[in-house]
Amino acid sequence: MQHARQEAVLSAHQDVVLSVRDIKKQIGGKPIIKDVTFEVRAGEIFGFLGPNGAGKTTTIRMLVDLIKPSSGEIRICGEDIARHPEAALRHVGCIVENPEAYSYLTGWENLEHFARMQRGIDNARIREVAAIVGLDARIHDKVKTYSLGMRQRLGIAQALLGRPKLLILDEPTNGLDPKGIKELREFVRMLADQGMSLFISSHLLSEIQLMCDRVAIISRGEVLAVGTVDELIHGADNYVVWQFEQPEAGRRLLASESDVELVAEHEHRIDESLLGMREAIITAMSPDRIPSLVEKAVRAGIGIVSVHSIAPTLEQLFLRMTEGESIG
């Protein structure tokens, strides 16, 4: 009986691994999640983008049955998480917020602990996942001696143990150095190529842009848009940052162009750390115009130190979607 039901359920949802429909959640009378609907298909990397406090983690907790939605339906591989949590969670591996582990156990003992909680995982599989995340050398050390990066690897190893169809990672790049982020990106791509679906949350558009196929944007507990990254970014303003040898002459040159808009220092929304350039002139313009403007500047004898095209930030994207309504 159980088997027949499972098969019927599976065939009806062949390629949708995760379906979230109209979920709402109130905590203490306050609506935290107002309306979240999206689907994740087999083998895709799905980004879940939103500023801090938008409801990303609350949503993720509902996906893995840590929080019960007030209404709405979540299905994983066709199994309703509210009605058959055991069957649904069998297909999921996840790291919610920080990767946690029992610090008084070794990495191996941690993996053994979680292996005992699901069926069909033997020591060979534990060795395999430890090797996949590159932790095999230190796997028999106590977790309290691990660095943050190693704990992250252990968390991923734990999530992969049960050969999940869906891997949920909550802000996976938090606390990783650039090299670690790059490795993670390659790792995520490799898993997706093997047919696994990945659900990755982040508050950084650039990160989602580099990693994900499709993305849902969430703000104040509501999904604003779902689509491919290119679709969503298209049309948002680009900033181009100029640095001239003679800043005043450069500024005059740019100001004389009708389709270039100079942006005052306090008005732009570029991350200061990204900027970090002296005497920079920030413009809002299409990047297509850069070559012709460079030519013009050279002809006018104005030396160009650098030209940067800066992709729109999450905040800009929001501004466009909510049409000027500022985000908290």
Add this chain to the structure above:
Amino acid sequence: MKALDRLLPLIQNETLKIWKKKRFFVILLVLLILIPIFTYAQHRIDETNKKNFKDWRNQLVQQISEYQNTLASDRIPEEWKLSRRIAVQQLQYYLDHDVNPNSPDGVTFTRTFLSNAVTLFFPLLVLALASDLVSGESAAGTIKMLLTRPVRRWKILFSKLVALSLYVSLTVVMTAVLCYLISGAVFGYKGWEMPVFTGFVINGSSIDSGFAHAIPQGLYLLMEAGLIWVSAMTVALLALMVSVLVRSTAASIVTMMAAVISGTILSNMASSWHSAKFIFSVNLQLTDYLAGSPPPITGMTLGFSLVTLACWGIASLIVSFSVFTKQDILN
């Protein structure tokens, strides 16, 4: 059978975690330090008594006459007089049957130590095991990993409960064993067959020794350990509930300690407040019923205390399971 197959690995997990946290080693260490201290203290008492009394019967006679003197005094409160009167009757009973209630040997020491440990010492050891069982996982965040695996929540709490029961039982057994081994080295490994009187019925202000009978001290010790196990398990179930309800381990320990200590204080002063007998911590001293000491509040019997403790235990299980299986994990 199949369900058990799936529960066993979970129980193994929980047992392993308590073991690896080295909680049980701490308990053994505490026992290994405390028991020699009490053994030494008892040894000194025996030496003094030996010096003062050539025969233990003289000592009993003197004790009885001291008690009777205090009974004559007007300044002693009536409740004290009651317990003294009962003590006098019991001592007289031992004297009449020519049995030394304080014979110095390993088993007698163990029996006395266990009955003195039941209201505070055992609850403390149990709290060391139980208080962070769930709150520890909440604080460390590992609860998120635990509850997102394809296992029903009640099974996780159930396996924690089984592991806890195992360690509580082991604590009771190990305390008795260590007590016997350590004190026996000084007092001798004997006393199993010594007769101990039980079955005194407290009847208002007098004691009815009609049902009193002698049993071998070994059997008495076993009965005592059984009763201690019941009160230790009640504390364990309550601690488990507090651990589910409170997310911080420190708060969980403080709450339970306060409950246990207040019970001890209440049983010393609440004899006129009758409904206090329904408080669990007033009922923890089950071994007193065995020895025939007067209960903290008149009208309390072994049966009453067992039922009261069982009610507290069952209620805390119901709360633990319904909260644990339904609560949202927000932190």
